[in-house]
Amino acid sequence: MKKVDNSVSIGTQSLEQLQHLLRQPAVGQVFVLTDSNTVRNCYPLLQRYLPDHTLVEIPAGEEFKTLASCELVWNQLTEKAADRFAVLVNVGGGVVTDLGGFCAATYKRGIRFIQVPTTLLAQVDASVGGKTGIDFQGFKNQIGVFQEPVSVCIDPTFLATLDARQLKSGYAEVVKHWLIADAAAFATQRQEGVLIKDWSPIIQDSVATKQQIVEADPLESGLRKVLNFGHTVGHALESYLLLQAGREILHGEAVAAGMICESWLSAQRGLLSAAELDSIETFLFSVFEKVQFVTMETDAIAELALQDKKNSGSTINCTLLDGIGKALYDQPITVTEIAESLRYYHRL
Amino acid sequence: MKKVDNSVSIGTQSLEQLQHLLRQPAVGQVFVLTDSNTVRNCYPLLQRYLPDHTLVEIPAGEEFKTLASCELVWNQLTEKAADRFAVLVNVGGGVVTDLGGFCAATYKRGIRFIQVPTTLLAQVDASVGGKTGIDFQGFKNQIGVFQEPVSVCIDPTFLATLDARQLKSGYAEVVKHWLIADAAAFATQRQEGVLIKDWSPIIQDSVATKQQIVEADPLESGLRKVLNFGHTVGHALESYLLLQAGREILHGEAVAAGMICESWLSAQRGLLSAAELDSIETFLFSVFEKVQFVTMETDAIAELALQDKKNSGSTINCTLLDGIGKALYDQPITVTEIAESLRYYHRL
Numbered sequence: 063m064k065k066v067d068n069s070v071s072i073g074t075q076s077l078e079q080l081q082h083l084l085r086q087p088a089v090g091q092v093f094v095l096t097d098s099n100t101v102r103n104c105y106p107l108l109q110r111y112l113p114d115h116t117l118v119e120i121p122a123g124e125e126f127k128t129l130a131s132c133e134l135v136w137n138q139l140t141e142k143a144a145d146r147f148a149v150l151v152n153v154g155g156g157v158v159t160d161l162g163g164f165c166a167a168t169y170k171r172g173i174r175f176i177q178v179p180t181t182l183l184a185q186v187d188a189s190v191g192g193k194t195g196i197d198f199q200g201f202k203n204q205i206g207v208f209q210e211p212v213s214v215c216i217d218p219t220f221l222a223t224l225d226a227r228q229l230k231s232g233y234a235e236v237v238k239h240w241l242i243a244d245a246a247a248f249a250t251q252r253q254e255g256v257l258i259k260d261w262s263p264i265i266q267d268s269v270a271t272k273q274q275i276v277e278a279d280p281l282e283s284g285l286r287k288v289l290n291f292g293h294t295v296g297h298a299l300e301s302y303l304l305l306q307a308g309r310e311i312l313h314g315e316a317v318a319a320g321m322i323c324e325s326w327l328s329a330q331r332g333l334l335s336a337a338e339l340d341s342i343e344t345f346l347f348s349v350f351e352k353v354q355f356v357t358m359e360t361d362a363i364a365e366l367a368l369q370d371k372k373n374s375g376s377t378i379n380c381t382l383l384d385g386i387g388k389a390l391y392d393q394p395i396t397v398t399e400i401a402e403s404l405r406y407y408h409r410l
Numbered sequence: 411m412k413k414v415d416n417s418v419s420i421g422t423q424s425l426e427q428l429q430h431l432l433r434q435p436a437v438g439q440v441f442v443l444t445d446s447n448t449v450r451n452c453y454p455l456l457q458r459y460l461p462d463h464t465l466v467e468i469p470a471g472e473e474f475k476t477l478a479s480c481e482l483v484w485n486q487l488t489e490k491a492a493d494r495f496a497v498l499v500n501v502g503g504g505v506v507t508d509l510g511g512f513c514a515a516t517y518k519r520g521i522r523f524i525q526v527p528t529t530l531l532a533q534v535d536a537s538v539g540g541k542t543g544i545d546f547q548g549f550k551n552q553i554g555v556f557q558e559p560v561s562v563c564i565d566p567t568f569l570a571t572l573d574a575r576q577l578k579s580g581y582a583e584v585v586k587h588w589l590i591a592d593a594a595a596f597a598t599q600r601q602e603g604v605l606i607k608d609w610s611p612i613i614q615d616s617v618a619t620k621q622q623i624v625e626a627d628p629l630e631s632g633l634r635k636v637l638n639f640g641h642t643v644g645h646a647l648e649s650y651l652l653l654q655a656g657r658e659i660l661h662g663e664a665v666a667a668g669m670i671c672e673s674w675l676s677a678q679r680g681l682l683s684a685a686e687l688d689s690i691e692t693f694l695f696s697v698f699e700k701v702q703f704v705t706m707e708t709d710a711i712a713e714l715a716l717q718d719k720k721n722s723g724s725t726i727n728c729t730l731l732d733g734i735g736k737a738l739y740d741q742p743i744t745v746t747e748i749a750e751s752l753r754y755y756h757r758l
Contacts, residue, residue: 129477129481133477136546136547136552136553137547140546140547140549140552143717167555168516168553168554168555169552169553170552170553170554171541171542171543171551171554171555171556172555172556193519194519195519198484198488199484199485199488201488203519204484204488204517204518205484205516205517205518206516206518206519207515207516207519207520207555208519208520
């Protein structure tokens with residue numbers, strides 16, 4: 063297994079690590095943030111490891127990743143007169159860890175926070191890298207800051223609280239980390255799919271890959287953009303379907319489709335062999351169902367890729383694969399090429 | 411004159427410096443934030459130095475240093491599709507520079523901002539040190555982050571737009587910097603009072619003093635607390651009178667009274683001689699009118715000092731003078747002592 067930073071604890075012992083951290087003398091009041099799901103499904107597993115604390119709950123769902131929810135958290139901190147020694151423990155998926163991180167980073171110009179991600183997606187992705195934020199005016203993570211938590215406690219026991227679709231959604235990011243940086247893991251570990259008994263080593267490798275990339279480029283000026291693989295097309299697809307009642311898909315489902323499209327774009331440029339493209343497609347379709355759209359929609363979906371935060375002006379900067387296990391960032395592609403890749407995906 | 415960082419430009423040439431900065435190729439869209447006062451009084455002086463830009467205006471006054479005003483700014487940035495190359499220029503007093511700094515530091519996890527402080531208070535205090543923030547639930551600067559602007563442009567020409575009371579309010583911070591760190595300036599420069607022809611050297615020394623202190627302790631873990639001199643009692647007085655219609659006083663007026671009270675506390679502990687205390691009092695009363703309250707109110711005012719952000723639990727940590735030009739932070743004092751100091755001030 064790859065090594066992770068000391069600040070990240072992975073495995074069934076990680077809640078004991080949390081307990082230990084919260085017992086340190088420099089820790090003042092403890093606040094625990096959950097959403098309306100994790101307060102029922104996850105908080106009970108955690109409770110016996112926690113000292114006296116104030117429980118704060120926000121409604122579950124991306125539609126509540128808003129300033130209004132932040133106000134709810136800041137209100138609680140203010141009412142309890144939380145001072146600079148207070149610690150906020152965020153228990154939940156990406157919405158809770160991103161929003162809680164932002165609230166902590168901005169309350170009295172910053173109190174400490176600990177991430178306890180409870181979905182696979184948050185465990186391998188959202189809780190590492192120091193990105194905090196909320197949605198604003200329909201734009202994802204439009205308002206936020208970069209701030210590292212003091213610790214991330216990842217207990218795979220929480221994954222039992224997820225349904226299969228949510229689990230797969232997180233798994234897409236695991237696969238992404240293999241494709242951009244770990245050819246050996248892709249070769250040997252993909253056979254298991256999501257039918258995994260012990261998630262700890264898989265999560266640990268995935269977190270370690272992300273940490274290596276983030277540490278080399280904390281402010282996303284270059285290398286870190288490789289983490290965007292699958293997301294240029296994936297985000298466009300996710301945004302498009304989000305606006306159509308009943309057609310919403312999960313983030314990882316969109317990213318899985320996006321990775322196929324962007325692998326095809328990589329192959330078109332001669333960066334990926336036909337055999338590599340085939341092995342990626344075959345594997346992803348063995349785990350993820352095909353995302354449904356019609357040919358007529360491909361242009362409208364592709365247009366949405368122009369709005370990505372990583373673009374400068376009208377150029378779309380995409381991350382492509384340079385063989386399995388290696389990625390190239392800032393590869394300019396056109397809206398037309400994205401539409402073509404979607405039509406290719408549609409025909410598969 | 412003391413030296414200031416390159417990022418700070420002081421004098422009538424500073425707007426040319428701003429013009430130069432905004433012409434750099436790495437600068438994308440430019441946004442200029444004003445309030446309803448500075449858009450009339452200051453923006454016209456600035457306009458010819460600015461490239462094409464979007465003007466954003468918030469209502470003037472501390473009561474608008476709120477999340478709602480932030481939303482107004484974030485909305486404009488979002489509507490104009492500001493990307494990571496955008497720069498926000500904040501033109502105004504402390505409310506505009508603090509709030510604008512916070513909006514920039516959090517928009518898309520941080521765009522660059524330039525401070526153009528237009529009040530003496532903001533010029534010597536609010537625009538240096540990387541503190542950004544807004545008020546929340548009646549608490550000043552409850553939500554915010556530490557983030558340095560890329561540049562601070564201080565043009566004393568703007569001071570002509572201030573009335574005498576506002577000018578004096580900023581002058582209190584100049585005096586504070588002398589008392590905590592610059593005995594020579596206190597000895598030689600106080601005779602002029604606020605009847606100063608060329609403010610540039612005064613501002614430059616004051617900014618340099620603050621920078622030295624902030625650089626030694628950017629996150630306020632120790633030394634930086636000396637900047638709080640006069641503010642423990644001052645904030646309590648300001649907060650108390652703010653809640654009483656028609657009795658509100660300006661920040662600097664409260665700090666001037668607070669400096670007298672805290673100098674008296676320093677003298678009580680043998681840290682300041684009777685002659686030093688007398689010279690501080692005589693000078694401050696030559697510039698500032700006495701703040702009006704009755705003896706009956708001193709306990710209620712003193713109680714408010716307990717709520718200060720810098721306290722830990724029920725101890726009030728105050729900054730005291732160890733002779734003129736030297737300060738000691740984290741000096742524990744009681745509510746009773748604060749009430750006594752207010753009664754002393756009242757008798758003067």
